[in-house]
């Protein structure tokens with residue numbers, strides 16, 4: 001018998017590692033996925049050929065609806081949302097070009113790292129305090145310098161702030177001949193975003209949040225103006241997998257680029273199909289109502305929300321942690337006793353509850369609110385659970401069509 005330097009490791013079936021009942025994912029993503037999405041994710045077919053061609057063409061058509069664009073340059077990416085961000089940056093920036101990065105937290109700041117990574121000149125602006133960007137702040141940046149690309153996030157998941165002036169900020173950038181990349185990772189299909197009407201050049205999103213698909217397969221859409229720059233660039237794209245011209249071979253010309261993440265694309269197909277059935281209007285309304293009801297419930301319990309109502313992000317709600325409360329203890333009690341998971345934060349003294357896609361179902365809202373209340377109480381912080389639950393119920397229009405599949 002061959003003696004291997006590395007012997008086979010101990011055999012541990014996945015079932016021994018995973019919890020018997022999956023945790024209810026009520027954090028900042030990934031989110032629970034519908035059964036149709038999960039089933040599609042278990043299927044592998046040839047990534048080339050007629051069946052896949054039809055699927056790709058329909059994914060693009062449905063994605064156009066989600067992005068509200070008539071542009072045909074829509075690609076799926078085998079990678080996280082950060083890879084979609086990287087595709088946008090890498091194809092539009094290179095040494096000699098410049099980026100204005102509107103940074104208000106972990107994710108919007110990530111654009112600056114990606115942009116310096118490809119050797120472009122990067123200017124970072126930050127809003128005053130914990131606020132969305134004002135139009136004036138962006139206008140001021142253009143007074144002293146011109147930029148090729150502006151990057152901005154619609155909703156900053158890390159702190160729960162919504163960029164309420166996004167549409168106007170895009171207008172300012174376009175007036176200054178600057179392309180705009182918008183990160184709609186946690187917001188797409190949870191609230192209005194109209195790529196063409198607002199004049200956005202690149203929109204990126206991930207599967208695992210508003211779309212309620214799986215993590216690891218993302219979407220990007222390019223405007224004609226962005227595509228002109230990409231087609232005419234003389235400098236090679238340094239990222240082979242993320243080269244949009246190469247991705248276009250698969251997503252438009254149906255030629256080989258790399259082996260597509262077939263199950264993830266099938267899952268995305270089903271997620272987008274469910275969105276088209278629900279329709280964007282109803283989906284926005286469901287998200288708005290669910291999140292606002294949860295927020296009211298949290299406040300009635302006696303908790304303080306981190307972001308004022310006028311620019312609070314509905315997709316991810318940030319809650320102040322009371323003094324002396326330990327985030328890990330609050331979160332772990334919810335996991336251990338209620339099988340519900342929510343998120344901590346990146347350095348801020350907050351915890352976060354996701355309100356994206358399947359998270360916005362009444363049964364999930366009641367469960368997460370009750371679990372959180374009980375966790376605070378068991379950890380020694382008095383909260384009014386009964387009032388919180390009642391306020392949630394009062395503010396939810398229990399329309400079965402909206403909330404229960």
Ligand SMILES: Cc1ncc(COP(=O)(O)O)c(C=O)c1O
Nearest residue numbers: 080081082107157183185186206
């Ligand atoms: C707004 C936003 N942008 C980008 C990302 C990065 O996504 P991923 O972890 O899939 O790369 C996230 C993830 O939480 C996000 O919330």
